[in-house]
Amino acid sequence: xxxxxxxxxxxxxxxxxxxxxxxxxxxxxxxxxxxxxxxxxxxxxxxxxxxxxxxxxxxxxxxxxxxxxxxxxxxxxxxxxxxxxxxxxxxxxxxxxxxxxxxxxxxxxxxxxxxxxxxxxxxxxxxxxxxxxxxxxxxxxxxxxxxxxxxxxxxxxxxxxxxxxxxxxxxxxxxxxxxxxxxxxxxxxxxxxxxxxxxxxxxxxxxxxxxxxxxxxxxxxxxxxxxxxxxxxxxxxxxxxxxxxxxxxxxxxxxxxxxxxxxxxxx
Amino acid sequence: xxxxxxxxxxxxxxxxxxxxxxxxxxxxxxxxxxxxxxxxxxxxxxxxxxxxxxxxxxxxxxxxxxxxxxxxxxxxxxxxxxxxxxxxxxxxxxxxxxxxxxxxxxxxxxxxxxxxxxxxxxxxxxxxxxxxxxxxxxxxxxxxxxxxxxxxxxxxxxxxxxxxxxxxxxxxxxxxxxxxxxxxxxxxxxxxxxxxxxxxxxxxxxxxxxxxxxxxxxxxxxxxxxxxxxxxxxxxxxxxxxxxxxxxxxxxxxxxxxxxxx
Amino acid sequence: xxxxxxxxxxxxxxxxxxxxxxxxxxxxxxxxxxxxxxxxxxxxxxxxxxxxxxxxxxxxxxxxxxxxxxxxxxxxxxxxxxxxxxxxxxxxxxxxxxxxxxxxxxxxxxxxxxxxxxxxxxxxxxxxxxxxxxxxxxxxxxxxxxxxxxxxxxxxxxxxxxxxxxxxxxxxxxxxxxxxxxxxxxxxxxxxxxxxxxxxxxxxxxxxxxxxxxxxxxxxxxxxxxxxxxxxxxxxxx
Numbered sequence: 001x002x003x004x005x006x007x008x009x010x011x012x013x014x015x016x017x018x019x020x021x022x023x024x025x026x027x028x029x030x031x032x033x034x035x036x037x038x039x040x041x042x043x044x045x046x047x048x049x050x051x052x053x054x055x056x057x058x059x060x061x062x063x064x065x066x067x068x069x070x071x072x073x074x075x076x077x078x079x080x081x082x083x084x085x086x087x088x089x090x091x092x093x094x095x096x097x098x099x100x101x102x103x104x105x106x107x108x109x110x111x112x113x114x115x116x117x118x119x120x121x122x123x124x125x126x127x128x129x130x131x132x133x134x135x136x137x138x139x140x141x142x143x144x145x146x147x148x149x150x151x152x153x154x155x156x157x158x159x160x161x162x163x164x165x166x167x168x169x170x171x172x173x174x175x176x177x178x179x180x181x182x183x184x185x186x187x188x189x190x191x192x193x194x195x196x197x198x199x200x201x202x203x204x205x206x207x208x209x210x211x212x213x214x215x216x217x218x219x220x221x222x223x224x225x226x227x228x229x230x231x232x233x234x235x236x237x238x239x240x241x242x243x244x245x246x247x248x249x250x251x252x253x254x255x256x257x258x259x260x261x262x263x264x265x266x267x
Numbered sequence: 268x269x270x271x272x273x274x275x276x277x278x279x280x281x282x283x284x285x286x287x288x289x290x291x292x293x294x295x296x297x298x299x300x301x302x303x304x305x306x307x308x309x310x311x312x313x314x315x316x317x318x319x320x321x322x323x324x325x326x327x328x329x330x331x332x333x334x335x336x337x338x339x340x341x342x343x344x345x346x347x348x349x350x351x352x353x354x355x356x357x358x359x360x361x362x363x364x365x366x367x368x369x370x371x372x373x374x375x376x377x378x379x380x381x382x383x384x385x386x387x388x389x390x391x392x393x394x395x396x397x398x399x400x401x402x403x404x405x406x407x408x409x410x411x412x413x414x415x416x417x418x419x420x421x422x423x424x425x426x427x428x429x430x431x432x433x434x435x436x437x438x439x440x441x442x443x444x445x446x447x448x449x450x451x452x453x454x455x456x457x458x459x460x461x462x463x464x465x466x467x468x469x470x471x472x473x474x475x476x477x478x479x480x481x482x483x484x485x486x487x488x489x490x491x492x493x494x495x496x497x498x499x500x501x502x503x504x505x506x507x508x509x510x511x512x513x514x515x516x517x518x519x520x521x522x523x524x525x526x527x528x529x
Numbered sequence: 530x531x532x533x534x535x536x537x538x539x540x541x542x543x544x545x546x547x548x549x550x551x552x553x554x555x556x557x558x559x560x561x562x563x564x565x566x567x568x569x570x571x572x573x574x575x576x577x578x579x580x581x582x583x584x585x586x587x588x589x590x591x592x593x594x595x596x597x598x599x600x601x602x603x604x605x606x607x608x609x610x611x612x613x614x615x616x617x618x619x620x621x622x623x624x625x626x627x628x629x630x631x632x633x634x635x636x637x638x639x640x641x642x643x644x645x646x647x648x649x650x651x652x653x654x655x656x657x658x659x660x661x662x663x664x665x666x667x668x669x670x671x672x673x674x675x676x677x678x679x680x681x682x683x684x685x686x687x688x689x690x691x692x693x694x695x696x697x698x699x700x701x702x703x704x705x706x707x708x709x710x711x712x713x714x715x716x717x718x719x720x721x722x723x724x725x726x727x728x729x730x731x732x733x734x735x736x737x738x739x740x741x742x743x744x745x746x747x748x749x750x751x752x753x754x755x756x757x758x759x760x761x762x763x764x765x766x767x
Contacts, residue, residue: 011389053634256624360689434678
């Protein structure tokens with residue numbers, strides 16, 4: 001009733017905000033407040049650094065170093081190649097894994113559980129952590145990058161495959177199973193064709209993801225454009241930096257549009 | 268007294284479809300006017316032109332002697348209530364909030380940011396709820412209501428706008444016949460008791476005969492009849508013109524409805 | 530297939546060496562088998578900081594996208610030009626990888642978690658903004674028309690028609706982004722933007738694989754726990 005003495009109140013039965021909303025808001029604020037010192041949030045610092053950021057942006061407006069373009073081209077190609085290679089490799093690896101990890105196509109319940117857990121372990125770490133591990137194992141270059149990306153995307157793709165296989169119309173499976181076919185025939189004639197559109201859109205999603213990932217694994221020396229980016233930033237070579245950032249932006253945007261188009265056409 | 272004046276208004280969509288040929292009409296204040304015609308005749312376009320949901324390709328619309336422009340569009344819309352075939356309530360919000368949406372024009376942006384409404388808006392909303400006989404449902408979620416109840420909420424939402432006219436675009440097309448008649452009765456009552464002009468589009472002849480003061484028959488974007496229900500009852504051939512298709516046959520909604528009306 | 534082969538040759542990859550070096554790899558992995566938890570408390574604190582970065586980043590991106598997404602939804606945006614500009618801005622934020630953004634903010638703000646959370650927040654508001662805008666475009670057009678017909682303004686349509694209609698999707702997407710941000714926050718340290726990643730790359734630099742193993746285990750367990758939590762929450766929401 002207190003709320004009614006105020007000129008305004010909320011459109012709820014008792015005129016106040018819903019309790020669940022208040023609790024949610026307080027929890028989030030409490031969590032933010034208690035971690036503010038941990039993340040060193042400092043509005044003054046942000047405010048002070050805007051000048052620096054603007055200065056940085058100003059420095060980016062330079063004459064691009066055109067002679068750098070060929071090197072940039074090969075590095076960008078390398079990035080795309082890494083992404084492409086990892087996508088195809090993980091596609092090959094994830095098909096059998098996905099079948100094993102889907103409840104309705106897995107040959108045994110234990111196999112299902114083991115492969116499910118294996119996949120979530122593979123997915124758990126970001127590819128750059130795996131890249132660190134593989135770089136220290138096989139040395140610098142694209143190879144550790146390819147290994148790391150393939151590892152993680154296989155985990156992702158196999159999980160998505162498994163899920164789309166699970167939602168496949170079980171009637172289609174039953175009708176093929178009724179003809180007395182074995183597990184492999186069931187998979188090739190009933191499950192894969194039904195899940196196909198899902199698989200295609202997954203494929204595009206993964207390629208998109210992989211190109212993004214391939215641009216940054218170079219930060220730890222695992223091939224691709226990322227290494228060039230860090231180096232030119234460290235050396236204050238802004239005329240190169242601008243070109244690199246522009247090319248990353250262009251590639252990712254083009255890919256984004258392309259995969260949007262393809263998905264629209266398939267679905 | 269004329270409330271809405273439409274002169275030489277036409278509408279052609281970007282795809283070339285001519286929904287409304289140049290039309291001149293005057294809608295009188297306090298009357299219950301029904302726009303009758305088969306589906307696709309241009310009834311909906313005509314109604315939506317009146318509050319600027321569509322912009323006319325040519326011609327002029329005057330509402331209480333004011334022309335509909337981009338500047339006064341929101342103010343004129345606030346004076347015109349509109350109800351739809353699909354009710355168009357925000358299903359996650361409760362009934363009260365859905366009704367208060369009718370007051371949004373009078374609320375500042377910061378009031379809307381915090382979902383706050385002043386007491387006088389609640390008083391209006393409670394009055395409107397009682398008017399449509401749904402007081403006990405005030406705090407229910409809109410999606411939990413039946414179709415007829417949802418349309419009542421939509422009418423209440425239009426009522427709290429304190430409109431001079433209510434546009435009803437096929438208000439009963441997705442309701443069963445009994446509920447449809449209840450909703451039409453409610454609209455008629457609002458028209459007669461509260462003095463709100465009602466302009467409703469219908470495709471059922473029966474309901475038009477039962478409720479309309481005036482019937483405007485539309486076929487393929489052209490007004491083919493304008494008069495009282497009695498006149499249309501006498502001029503049966505005019506009734507057929509309203510429902511005549513391009514190839515000369517009659518629209519299927521016609522035969523059934525006439526049978527019902529008799 | 531041919532393309533795959535060509536790219537392999539072009540990248541000068543030799544998978545043979547991977548296979549031949551299998552023995553070495555086993556030797557190498559053995560070093561991870563005895564994780565060294567002697568600095569466990571420090572790691573936990575760093576993981577806490579990582580989670581805090583993810584949380585702040587998610588809240589920041591939620592706030593930014595709450596403002597931007599109604600402008601980027603085609604059917605309610607106040608003007609086609611505003612729609613195009615905001616869409617492009619969101620595309621831009623999505624296209625620049627968050628690690629790159631973090632690098633830039635680190636060079637402007639100095640080391641620490643603050644540039645990290647700013648990078649996360651800005652990059653993911655590109656995602657959330659796009660997701661929310663697309664959800665708003667899927668809302669029944671009649672609902673927007675009904676509000677327009679009452680004389681409601683663009684802002685009021687966003688508040689009373691758009692947001693309530695997509696509330697469930699908002700919660701789902703935000704959880705998904707938080708999930709993602711936790712993963713990314715673990716590696717922000719690689720560029721000096723706070724969190725557990727700096728420690729991780731340092732252990733690799735000193736060839737302390739026992740400590741690296743402990744860190745990786747902590748990261749893995751945290752991510753899996755967060756994963757299950759968000760799956761559970763998303764199920765409860767829907």
